[in-house]
Amino acid sequence: MWLLLNTLRSPTLMTHMAPSAHIQPSVDSTSVFKSDLFRGKVLFCTGGGSGICRGMTAAMMKHGADAVIVGRKLDRLSQTAKELSEATGRACIPVQADVRQPQALREAAAKAIETFGRIDFVICGAAGNFLAPISGVSENAFRTVIEIDTIGSYNTIKATLPHVRASRGSYIHVSATLHYRATPYQAHVSAAKAGVDALSAVLAVEEGPHGVRSNVIAPGPIDGTEGMDRLRPKDNRSSGLSIPAGRLGDVNDVANATIFLFSDAAAFITGQVLPVDGGAEHLRTQFLPYPQAVLDPASVKGMINTKL
Ligand SMILES: NC(=O)c1ccc[n+]([C@@H]2O[C@H](COP(=O)([O-])OP(=O)(O)OC[C@H]3O[C@@H](n4cnc5c(N)ncnc54)[C@H](OP(=O)(O)O)[C@@H]3O)[C@@H](O)[C@H]2O)c1
Numbered sequence: 686m687w688l689l690l691n692t693l694r695s696p697t698l699m700t701h702m703a704p705s706a707h708i709q710p711s712v713d714s715t716s717v718f719k720s721d722l723f724r725g726k727v728l729f730c731t732g733g734g735s736g737i738c739r740g741m742t743a744a745m746m747k748h749g750a751d752a753v754i755v756g757r758k759l760d761r762l763s764q765t766a767k768e769l770s771e772a773t774g775r776a777c778i779p780v781q782a783d784v785r786q787p788q789a790l791r792e793a794a795a796k797a798i799e800t801f802g803r804i805d806f807v808i809c810g811a812a813g814n815f816l817a818p819i820s821g822v823s824e825n826a827f828r829t830v831i832e833i834d835t836i837g838s839y840n841t842i843k844a845t846l847p848h849v850r851a852s853r854g855s856y857i858h859v860s861a862t863l864h865y866r867a868t869p870y871q872a873h874v875s876a877a878k879a880g881v882d883a884l885s886a887v888l889a890v891e892e893g894p895h896g897v898r899s900n901v902i903a904p905g906p907i908d909g910t911e912g913m914d915r916l917r918p919k920d921n922r923s924s925g926l927s928i929p930a931g932r933l934g935d936v937n938d939v940a941n942a943t944i945f946l947f948s949d950a951a952a953f954i955t956g957q958v959l960p961v962d963g964g965a966e967h968l969r970t971q972f973l974p975y976p977q978a979v980l981d982p983a984s985v986k987g988m989i990n991t992k993l
Pocket of ligand 1: 731732733734735736737738756757758759761782783785810811814833859860861862905906907908910911912913
């Protein structure tokens with residue numbers, strides 16, 4: 686309700702989106718799905734220490750799963766694991782690993798097996814992003830995003846696949862909608878996420894006969910996340926956006942899609958990409974003024990929380 690009221694009050698959203706009786710606030714997964722849906726199951730989630738992937742992990746735990754969350758910052762991971770365990774009563778193990786390091790991921794998977802004896806579900810969510818034009822992004826920065834998002838997802842699949850096969854489990858890859866059409870300043874992430882989408886589709890085809898599913902969730906702009914903080918105008922998150930659902934996304938929206946795709950209700954759904962964007966992709970507008978932002982980057986510097 687809070688979000689709904691604020692959405693309706695936002696002057697920019699009022700400009701771009703007429704208030705509608707059909708605007709639905711996001712709901713908690715427990716109001717829709719059974720609370721013991723994933724009891725006895727284990728989730729392995731890269732990027733689970735923060736933002737969207739933390740929300741996806743929290744939702745899985747609310748429905749009975751135990752979890753292993755992976756990231757580089759052990760302090761934050763440990764704090765998240767503690768908070769999620771206290772909130773849900775399920776076990777959550779923090780494991781420090783960089784997804785660019787195959788051996789570190791193999792050790793993280795081994796820790797999951799040592800602790801819980803199985804891995805049923807994997808979320809490949811670790812990612813990095815920033816705004817930069819092709820002419821300005823360094824070769825090293827471009828490569829780093831590919832290494833974290835695309836190769837990191839591949840490393841995660843490699844480290845977990847024997848265990849996911851054993852449990853006839855399922856993968857969700859957290860991608861984006863940026864690469865469906867060209868998004869200025871997002872070449873690195875667009876290339877990386879296109880690779881993630883392709884990886885998931887091939888995984889679905891190769892592993893389907895082994896009982897493993899693989900799908901992609903492509904979030905649109907999700908409010909209150911680090912990704913959003915880095916990419917959107919600081920003072921008005923919704924400026925320039927037209928979203929048929931009438932509001933920005935919420936972590937709960939992605940969490941609910943996660944519960945559905947990992948559940949048996951999605952048993953016949955694999956190799957698919959599910960945008961969770963309130964329909965925004967069909968009305969895509971540039972979030973920075975175009976071509977002004979390209980011709981004169983300094984003119985938009987104040988709008989965004991990044992280095993151009
Ligand atoms: N926010 C949005 O609106 C939005 C929109 C579309 C797609 N997405 C996607 O949603 C996912 C989550 O994004 P978010 O906005 O919630 O951002 P976030 O909080 O920054 O999440 C990124 C996570 O990835 C981890 N990570 C980064 N590099 C890593 C590495 N090398 N090894 C291991 N872990 C690493 C980070 O933890 P450490 O720093 O501890 O390593 C962090 O927990 C990403 O895949 C992003 O591309 C987000």
